[in-house]
Amino acid sequence: xxxxxxxxxxxxxxxxxxxxxxxxxxxxxxxxxxxxxxxxxxxxxxxxxxxxxxxxxxxxxxxxxxxxxxxxxxxxxxxxxxxxxxxxxxxxxxxxxxxxxxxxxxxxxxxxxxxxxxxxxxxxxxxxxxxxxxxxxxxxxxxxxxxxxxxxxxxxxxxxxxxxxxxxxxxxxxxxxxxxxxxxxxxxxxxxxxxxxxxxxxxxxxxxxxxxxxxxxxxxxxxxxxxxxxxxxxxxxxxxxxxxxxxxxxxxxxxxxxxxxxxxxxxxxxxxxxxxxxxxxxxxxxxxxxxxxxxxxxxxxxxxxxxxxxxxxxxxxxxxxxxxxxxxxxxxxxxxxxxxxxxxxxxxxxxxxxxxxxxxxxxxxxxxxxxxxxxxxxxxxxxxxxxxxxxxx
Numbered sequence: 094x095x096x097x098x099x100x101x102x103x104x105x106x107x108x109x110x111x112x113x114x115x116x117x118x119x120x121x122x123x124x125x126x127x128x129x130x131x132x133x134x135x136x137x138x139x140x141x142x143x144x145x146x147x148x149x150x151x152x153x154x155x156x157x158x159x160x161x162x163x164x165x166x167x168x169x170x171x172x173x174x175x176x177x178x179x180x181x182x183x184x185x186x187x188x189x190x191x192x193x194x195x196x197x198x199x200x201x202x203x204x205x206x207x208x209x210x211x212x213x214x215x216x217x218x219x220x221x222x223x224x225x226x227x228x229x230x231x232x233x234x235x236x237x238x239x240x241x242x243x244x245x246x247x248x249x250x251x252x253x254x255x256x257x258x259x260x261x262x263x264x265x266x267x268x269x270x271x272x273x274x275x276x277x278x279x280x281x282x283x284x285x286x287x288x289x290x291x292x293x294x295x296x297x298x299x300x301x302x303x304x305x306x307x308x309x310x311x312x313x314x315x316x317x318x319x320x321x322x323x324x325x326x327x328x329x330x331x332x333x334x335x336x337x338x339x340x341x342x343x344x345x346x347x348x349x350x351x352x353x354x355x356x357x358x359x360x361x362x363x364x365x366x367x368x369x370x371x372x373x374x375x376x377x378x379x380x381x382x383x384x385x386x387x388x389x390x391x392x393x394x395x396x397x398x399x400x401x402x403x404x405x406x407x408x409x410x411x412x413x414x415x416x417x418x419x420x421x422x423x424x425x426x427x428x429x430x431x432x433x434x435x436x437x438x439x440x441x442x443x444x445x446x447x448x449x450x451x452x453x454x455x456x457x458x459x460x461x462x463x464x465x466x467x468x469x470x471x472x473x474x475x476x477x478x479x480x481x482x483x484x485x486x
Contacts, residue, residue, distance in 0.1 A: 126397075128439065129415040131453040137442070140471060140483040141182035146173035148479030149462065154206040154221075154246075158475055160468035161211040161230065168218055169479050172203030176216075176233060179468050182483060188233040190226060206244070207293075208463065212251035215270070219245025225258055227273060239273035241266050247291035248344075250301075253315050257301055259291040265303055265313060277318030281305040297347045297366065302354075304341025310354045310362075312369060322369035327359025327378075343423075346385045348404070355379045357395060361407060375407040381423035382464065384431075389445070391431055397421045399433065399443060411448035416441065423464035427472045428486045434461030434474060440484075456482055 146169025149156055158167040164185060165177040172191030175184050190203040204221035211217070215227045215236055221244045227236040243260030250257040255276060256268040267276040282305065292304030294313075300321060301313045308327035313320050326341060345354040352364040355377065362374040377394050384391040389410070390402045397420065399413040420436035430451060431443040438460045442452035459478030466473045472484045 123418050125419050125436070126415060126417040128437070129450060129453070131441075131450040133453065134451045135486065137440070137452060137454060137472070137484045137486050140180075140485055142480055142482045143177060143182040143184070144479055145169055145175050145177075145475070145481050146171055146479045148459065148475070148477050150477070152206075153462070155208055155248075155463045156205060156475065157208040157248075157463035158466050158468075158473050158481060159209040159211045159216065160466060160473065163469075164230070165468060165473055165481070165483075166209045166211055166216045166230075167475055167481050168205050168209055170202065170205050172200075172205060174205075174209075174216070174218065174228060174233060176230070177481065179471065179473075179483070182481070186233040188228065188235075190220075190235075206246045207291075208248040210249040210251060212270070217249040217251065217256055219247070219249060219258060221246060221261075223260070225249065225256065225268060225273065227256070227270075237273035239268055239275065241268070241275070242278060248293040250294050250296065252296040252301070253299065255315060257294050257296070257315075259293060259303055261291060263306060265294065265301065265311075265318070267315065267318060279311075279313050279318045279320060281309075281311055282307045292342050293344045295345045295347050295352075300366075302345045302347060302352055302366075304343060304345060304354060304356070306340045306342075308341060308356055308359060310341055310345060310352065310364065310369070312366075324362075324364055324369040324371065326354055326362045326364075326371070326374070327356035340380070342380050343382045346383060348385050351404070353383060353385050353390060353404075355383055355392065361390070361392060361402070363404070363407065373407050375402065375409075381421070384424055384426055386426055391424050391426070391445070393421045393424055393433060399424065399431065399448065401445065401448060413443060413448040413450075415450075420460075420462075422461050425465045425467060425472070427465070427467050430486070432465055432472065434465065436460040436462075438476065440465070440474070 145167040149170045168174040175187045191200040219225045226238045242264040243262035247259040263281045265279040294301040294303035309323045311323045341356045350366045355361045360374040361377040363372040381393045392400045401410040422434040438457040457476035459476045475481045
């Protein structure tokens with residue numbers, strides 16, 4: 094099958110991108126778990142909400158806000174980018190990156206994707222049209238824009254004077270933070286069929302650690318783009334090509350010289366940062382970013398179980414299985430609680446000690462795709478319809 098990531102459409106993409114499994118019969122449909130009944134121990138307070146364009150609609154674009162120095166930066170897929178005052182949600186500036194082909198023509202979508210990253214005086218965002226933009230944080234004006242080697246659907250990562258972009262065709266490219274010029278490109282091998290999504294790299298000690306669609310995690314020297322080591326954490330297996338998907342679409346986490354990474358249809362692994370050698374692995378798969386906090390790891394697996402493990406051997410501490418197939422976002426830690434959103438627009442607050450629900454709230458009927466973001470003392474989340482919400486606890 095010669096489907097590429099950009100061609101996953103129809104029932105294939107719906108099933109894969111929701112984290113559900115495929116069955117042989119059309120009548121065998123994975124059903125979303127009913128909403129669990131929760132007796133709220135507290136009610137999170139909505140501080141403000143504001144619209145940022147039309148959101149992502151039915152597209153699988155993991156657009157999410159970013160925060161820096163009292164300002165929230167958010168965008169919609171069409172091309173609207175806003176800087177918002179984190180205290181009240183009021184717009185500081187707004188730009189539109191969509192293009193205008195002529196006076197009598199409608200504007201053409203910029204197809205923004207992957208989320209905003211902010212560092213210093215620039216906010217960075219990529220597009221499905223293989224363009225990376227750097228915007229001035231003060232006024233939103235374009236500082237530079239660069240055409241990269243493929244769809245820029247992962248979040249840009251800024252480190253060591255470089256903007257790292259993992260493109261949809263398997264390239265890891267380094268752009269100059271100053272002017273956007275391409276410094277190097279590393280080709281990470283691509284299978285014929287893969288999920289729509291790319292791992293944003295993690296960086297440490299001059300190396301970028303990034304997952305690939307081939308089931309491998311790679312370490313790349315940021316000075317020259319040379320691959321130091323590669324480690325396979327998922328081995329394709331199963332009767333169908335869908336079963337054999339082994340993408341590592343999540344961002345690795347680096348703590349105390351250990352790399353934690355997870356693959357779809359694969360494993361959660363701990364690896365030595367210097368050599369890539371696997372220290373331990375557990376049979377858990379996911380397409381959502383994981384959290385490593387102190388000696389705990391928090392995972393939303395591909396069936397939407399929320400799981401806590403310890404970092405010493407990956408021993409399971411608890412599992413919360415009442416949100417199966419509700420298409421959960423990646424988790425975030427906020428004020429000592431684990432928070433996830435779901436496709437129906439609920440936020441679920443979970444006790445990190447035992448996995449029990451402590452609060453639940455309906456926020457937005459368009460649902461959530463991207464994880465909430467912690468902005469100082471606030472929790473900020475963007476709904477698929479484009480509304481951005483700020484909460485406090």
